[in-house]
Amino acid sequence: MGKLARLSISLDSDLLRQFDDLIAKRNYANRSEAFRDLIRSELVEADWQAGTRKTAAVVTLVMDLHAQDLAQKLNEMQHQHVGQVVSSLHVHVDEHNCLEVLVLRGRASDIRTLGERLISVRGVKHGKLTLATTGERLT
Amino acid sequence: MGKLARLSISLDSDLLRQFDDLIAKRNYANRSEAFRDLIRSELVEADWQAGTRKTAAVVTLVMDLHAQDLAQKLNEMQHQHVGQVVSSLHVHVDEHNCLEVLVLRGRASDIRTLGERLISVRGVKHGKLTLATTGERLT
Amino acid sequence: MGKLARLSISLDSDLLRQFDDLIAKRNYANRSEAFRDLIRSELVEADWQAGTRKTAAVVTLVMDLHAQDLAQKLNEMQHQHVGQVVSSLHVHVDEHNCLEVLVLRGRASDIRTLGERLISVRGVKHGKLTLATTGERLT
Amino acid sequence: MGKLARLSISLDSDLLRQFDDLIAKRNYANRSEAFRDLIRSELVEADWQAGTRKTAAVVTLVMDLHAQDLAQKLNEMQHQHVGQVVSSLHVHVDEHNCLEVLVLRGRASDIRTLGERLISVRGVKHGKLTLATTGERLT
Numbered sequence: 001m002g003k004l005a006r007l008s009i010s011l012d013s014d015l016l017r018q019f020d021d022l023i024a025k026r027n028y029a030n031r032s033e034a035f036r037d038l039i040r041s042e043l044v045e046a047d048w049q050a051g052t053r054k055t056a057a058v059v060t061l062v063m064d065l066h067a068q069d070l071a072q073k074l075n076e077m078q079h080q081h082v083g084q085v086v087s088s089l090h091v092h093v094d095e096h097n098c099l100e101v102l103v104l105r106g107r108a109s110d111i112r113t114l115g116e117r118l119i120s121v122r123g124v125k126h127g128k129l130t131l132a133t134t135g136e137r138l139t
Numbered sequence: 140m141g142k143l144a145r146l147s148i149s150l151d152s153d154l155l156r157q158f159d160d161l162i163a164k165r166n167y168a169n170r171s172e173a174f175r176d177l178i179r180s181e182l183v184e185a186d187w188q189a190g191t192r193k194t195a196a197v198v199t200l201v202m203d204l205h206a207q208d209l210a211q212k213l214n215e216m217q218h219q220h221v222g223q224v225v226s227s228l229h230v231h232v233d234e235h236n237c238l239e240v241l242v243l244r245g246r247a248s249d250i251r252t253l254g255e256r257l258i259s260v261r262g263v264k265h266g267k268l269t270l271a272t273t274g275e276r277l278t
Numbered sequence: 279m280g281k282l283a284r285l286s287i288s289l290d291s292d293l294l295r296q297f298d299d300l301i302a303k304r305n306y307a308n309r310s311e312a313f314r315d316l317i318r319s320e321l322v323e324a325d326w327q328a329g330t331r332k333t334a335a336v337v338t339l340v341m342d343l344h345a346q347d348l349a350q351k352l353n354e355m356q357h358q359h360v361g362q363v364v365s366s367l368h369v370h371v372d373e374h375n376c377l378e379v380l381v382l383r384g385r386a387s388d389i390r391t392l393g394e395r396l397i398s399v400r401g402v403k404h405g406k407l408t409l410a411t412t413g414e415r416l417t
Numbered sequence: 418m419g420k421l422a423r424l425s426i427s428l429d430s431d432l433l434r435q436f437d438d439l440i441a442k443r444n445y446a447n448r449s450e451a452f453r454d455l456i457r458s459e460l461v462e463a464d465w466q467a468g469t470r471k472t473a474a475v476v477t478l479v480m481d482l483h484a485q486d487l488a489q490k491l492n493e494m495q496h497q498h499v500g501q502v503v504s505s506l507h508v509h510v511d512e513h514n515c516l517e518v519l520v521l522r523g524r525a526s527d528i529r530t531l532g533e534r535l536i537s538v539r540g541v542k543h544g545k546l547t548l549a550t551t552g553e554r555l556t
Contacts (some may be wrong), residue, residue: 006149012278016146033539035174043157087506089504091504093473120451122447128547134479135542165397166394173398197408258304271338274374277340277403280430281429287423287449287453293556317428
């Protein structure tokens with residue numbers, strides 16, 4: 001963390017009260033932390049719209065355990081993009097279903113494409129691409 | 140607008156600089172206005188998650204001008220929910236396409252249902268439900 | 279509408295039953311219409327990710343009626359981009375609040391920028407940019 | 418997988434061509450798989466809107482490695498909800514940043530609340546809650 005800045009915000013007292021209620025419900029320690037989160041979310045979204053910056057993403061895949069060759073196929077795709085797939089976590093949900101989470105890292109547009117391709121594989125019942133960040137520029 | 144409050148936020152100076160760049164790009168007059176917008180967006184979203192509050196929504200419908208009975212059918216649906224449809228705007232996009240925007244008002248869950256039903260009518264090529272607000276509690 | 283195609287989809291009967299329940303709740307006339315809507319939504323989203331295509335958007339603004347010079351300022355901004363603002367609808371929500379809906383048309387990245395700028399004007403309590411379509415390529 | 422159903426969809430041939438282009442770009446093996454994915458996404462979203470069903474979610478947290486007591490605090494929160502946190506994955510992004518992914522399981526509204534609370538902890542630079550599914554009803 002670098003140098004600390006302090007800024008002053010003016011707003012209607014009723015709006016502030018509603019905001020305080022909301023962040024209390026979400027368990028924020030204080031307003032500064034809540035504001036920093038709002039700022040950082042906007043910055044992360046702007047990075048993804050730009051598309052060119054190096055960033056991170058999370059792919060969530062819910063799969064049929066018994067889908068033929070699925071694990072093998074997903075594995076091969078990940079190895080073809082070994083520089084972009086950092087790590088993965090596998091959860092056995094029930095007798096039939098697995099949930100797998102992959103952390104991707106790379107150029108925004110590249111890892112978006114890889115995520116979409118993993119989600120489209122046959123046997124993947126449900127997939128989501130979560131646009132995250134490396135945190136590098138976020139202090 | 141009620142009584143004005145003033146609050147002080149502490150954050151890393153580099154994070155602040157990035158935020159300043161972003162709001163300059165979006166043409167905000169100052170940081171307070173940008174912060175108020177962030178707060179109000181969070182409050183509007185929380186209202187829609189709760190589902191019970193009175194609020195407003197906008198339905199965007201893109202339609203085939205020549206779709207049989209479409210205008211008539213949409214009209215009838217709106218009249219059946221006359222208390223919830225405030226007003227509408229019609230734009231002739233080209234020889235074949237119209238864009239219609241409806242402003243809905245009522246209980247969040249009710250107008251969500253009405254919006255989904257309008258979007259599902261045959262001949263509506265594309266529809267979107269935008270969750271907005273009456274602005275009543277937002278100062 | 280051009281030539282009609284017919285395609286055959288295979289899926290688990292239980293998945294189909296759940297889908298039928300969902301589209302019944304949303305009032306779809308038949309499955310074909312529901313499928314066409316799903317397809318068209320994906321296409322519209324892909325257009326917006328690409329950014330370069332000519333398309334349409336809707337801006338929803340909730341405003342304080344008494345915000346000084348707000349109507350004037352919004353008006354001027356719209357006139358500066360007269361080629362992109364097709365039309366607008368104004369609703370008097372209550373004694374203090376107005377809701378205005380603007381239909382924008384132009385290159386995706388341009389009208390996104392204009393939408394963000396309108397939303398950022400001081401006195402606009404809440405704004406949303408809805409990414410729509412001209413319907414031109416959607417049959 | 419249960420009994421297989423087959424259904425026939427009618428649509429404009431030009432719309433079908435655009436859809437084929439899109440799914441080719443996303444690497445789908447065939448149209449049936451792409452349609453099943455669209456159906457399942459709608460069902461998962463409807464589950465989350467309902468709020469009461471048992472489901473799964475993924476929380477992505479990007480953190481400052483040096484944030485005081487952060488790991489400890491997140492750990493304690495997870496232990497207080499041990500029945501809802503299934504597993505987690507930790508990635509060392511660079512000298513300063515970690516990315517952690519948690520898989521949550523439980524009633525939709527409960528795990529949404531837990532996810533929001535984890536994201537709000539001080540020192541978490543960026544957090545996202547991804548609404549997923551156990552896959553149980555998705556065949």
